[in-house]
Amino acid sequence: MATYSTSEFKAGLKIMLDGDPFQIVENEFVKPGKGQAFNRVKVRNLKTGRVVERTFKSGDSVEAADVIDTEMTYLYSDGEYWHFMDPNSFEQIAADAAAMGDAHKWLREQDTVEMTLYNGEPLTVTPPNFADLRIVETDPGIRGDTAQGGTKPATLETGAVAKVPLFVEEGEVIRVDTRKGEYVSRVKE
Amino acid sequence: MTGSGDSGLWRPVAGADILRLRARMRGRLRAFFDASDVLEVDTPALSAAAPTEPRVEPVRARVLGEDRFLQTSPEFPMKRLLAAGVGDCWQLARVYRDGERGRWHQPEFDLLEWYRLGFDHHELMEEVEAVIAATLAPERPVRAAEYITYADAFRRHAGVDPLTAGMDELRAIADDNGLSSVPGLDDQDRDGWLDRLLTGLVAPRFAPDRLTFLYDWPASQAALARIDAADPRIAARFEAFWGELELANGFHELADAAEQRARFETENRARYAEGVATIPVDERMLAALEAGLPDCAGVALGFDRLVMLAAGADTIDAVLPFPFERA
Numbered sequence: 001m002a003t004y005s006t007s008e009f010k011a012g013l014k015i016m017l018d019g020d021p022f023q024i025v026e027n028e029f030v031k032p033g034k035g036q037a038f039n040r041v042k043v044r045n046l047k048t049g050r051v052v053e054r055t056f057k058s059g060d061s062v063e064a065a066d067v068i069d070t071e072m073t074y075l076y077s078d079g080e081y082w083h084f085m086d087p088n089s090f091e092q093i094a095a096d097a098a099a100m101g102d103a104h105k106w107l108r109e110q111d112t113v114e115m116t117l118y119n120g121e122p123l124t125v126t127p128p129n130f131a132d133l134r135i136v137e138t139d140p141g142i143r144g145d146t147a148q149g150g151t152k153p154a155t156l157e158t159g160a161v162a163k164v165p166l167f168v169e170e171g172e173v174i175r176v177d178t179r180k181g182e183y184v185s186r187v188k189e
Numbered sequence: 190m191t192g193s194g195d196s197g198l199w200r201p202v203a204g205a206d207i208l209r210l211r212a213r214m215r216g217r218l219r220a221f222f223d224a225s226d227v228l229e230v231d232t233p234a235l236s237a238a239a240p241t242e243p244r245v246e247p248v249r250a251r252v253l254g255e256d257r258f259l260q261t262s263p264e265f266p267m268k269r270l271l272a273a274g275v276g277d278c279w280q281l282a283r284v285y286r287d288g289e290r291g292r293w294h295q296p297e298f299d300l301l302e303w304y305r306l307g308f309d310h311h312e313l314m315e316e317v318e319a320v321i322a323a324t325l326a327p328e329r330p331v332r333a334a335e336y337i338t339y340a341d342a343f344r345r346h347a348g349v350d351p352l353t354a355g356m357d358e359l360r361a362i363a364d365d366n367g368l369s370s371v372p373g374l375d376d377q378d379r380d381g382w383l384d385r386l387l388t389g390l391v392a393p394r395f396a397p398d399r400l401t402f403l404y405d406w407p408a409s410q411a412a413l414a415r416i417d418a419a420d421p422r423i424a425a426r427f428e429a430f431w432g433e434l435e436l437a438n439g440f441h442e443l444a445d446a447a448e449q450r451a452r453f454e455t456e457n458r459a460r461y462a463e464g465v466a467t468i469p470v471d472e473r474m475l476a477a478l479e480a481g482l483p484d485c486a487g488v489a490l491g492f493d494r495l496v497m498l499a500a501g502a503d504t505i506d507a508v509l510p511f512p513f514e515r516a
Contacts, residue, residue, distance in 0.1 A: 029291025029292070030291070030388045030389075032384050032387060033428070034244060034438060035384035036384040037244065038371065038385065038388065053367075054369050055369055055371045055389070056371060056373075057371055057374055058288065059288065
């Protein structure tokens with residue numbers, strides 16, 4: 001059984017707590033000069049998405065979560081589940097809304113995602129950091145105003161809504177940072 | 190192996206302005222102690238012995254075929270100087286502690302340590318306040334400090350008496366305040382639970398942007414402080430905090446060689462029980478106590494954290510040229 005010492009704790013590490021897989025979101029080392037050292041961590045339950053705080057005695061070890069990160073190809077959604085395929089084994093797997101989180105907002109068919117599996121079940125789905133998506137609806141652009149700030153909402157082909165600069169127009173393809181849901185640039189076709 | 194990904198790591202984290210601030214603050218310390226006629230001294234960083242404290246872990250080194258410890262504080266050699274008659278003395282020492290890394294912790298850091306003959310811990314607390322004020326000004330003006338006993342701080346901020354409360358009471362306070370239980374922290378470890386409440390509940394409620402002196406610690410956490418003659422439940426120990434940031438730890442120093450030896454042995458037994466390597470008792474320090482340590486109070490203050498305050502920095506890394514990962 002693999003374990004991690006508190007000295008290995010850092011954001012992203014996946015550990016088992018109370019029989020569930022968790023991911024460390026934040027790790028803080030707390031120690032009175034002459035007293036007991038603690039690692040105070042914020043951890044996200046990978047099944048429920050809930051973030052809780054836990055404290056460990058520094059130097060103790062925690063069981064590593066036996067989760068697998070793997071690349072998957074997005075196929076389609078049936079409205080309740082999102083279906084993916086392993087590009088190597090061609091095996092198909094369905095993720096529910098809890099595992100999908102916000103990922104569905106940025107996915108087009110055939111896009112590649114990173115999926116975290118626990119006991120063969122999808123826990124989380126992470127879209128590529130950048131997605132190129134076409135604008136299907138936005139207010140008319142204001143010509144000439146290319147330097148000034150100011151944004152407007154634009155609906156993308158996946159249904160997501162992103163804030164874009166005023167000069168961007170309907171029908172154009174834009175690059176979005178999926179981690180923040182923010183406009184990055186126009187994409188020339 | 191270092192690849193091209195490391196290419197930026199040769200650069201310092203702290204900029205020239207921070208390095209200049211560090212130098213100015215060292216100058217202010219020197220001016221303060223010169224004006225008070227306190228002698229600047231140097232002691233070895235490579236020592237044959239080390240403090241036995243179970244929760245301070247020294248770094249070991251092999252030098253000229255001998256096992257040595259990098260100093261965790263210059264306390265023991267400075268006490269030997271005091272016993273030899275040098276009088277009031279101070280130094281800014283580089284010290285090393287294994288296992289300590291975080292927002293406020295580096296495995297090596299600068300410790301300002303000084304001793305005052307004829308002072309008790311109350312008189313020294315006032316001088317610590319003056320030293321901090323003189324070193325932080327003008328970058329950060331210091332308002333008058335709050336002074337509170339360890340017991341009163343726990344009563345006020347945690348609603349519990351740390352000197353009398355049972356383990357069930359301490360656990361209940363932690364539960365009521367959303368402090369999760371800690372695996373491996375059991376009922377045998379009452380001081381560990383007090384540390385949990387101090388760091389999780391009491392210190393976070395100290396006034397922000399202000400000094401708090403916490404004094405008269407439980408005798409079980411006396412470290413190198415003498416036990417109060419009138420109340421054996423408390424020790425003549427204090428700590429200084431800025432908000433919840435711990436800055437300094439001081440004692441009305443224990444001068445009794447027999448009691449000091451007994452504490453070293455108790456601490457080594459605690460190390461053994463926790464599966465941590467024991468540490469050779471510092472016989473030269475004990476011999477100095479036997480020869481006679483003058484009545485004095487001493488304190489250690491984290492210099493880098495003082496620089497953090499002056500610079501308005503959130504992390505110790507920000508005020509160092511090369512934090513551990515870039516060393």
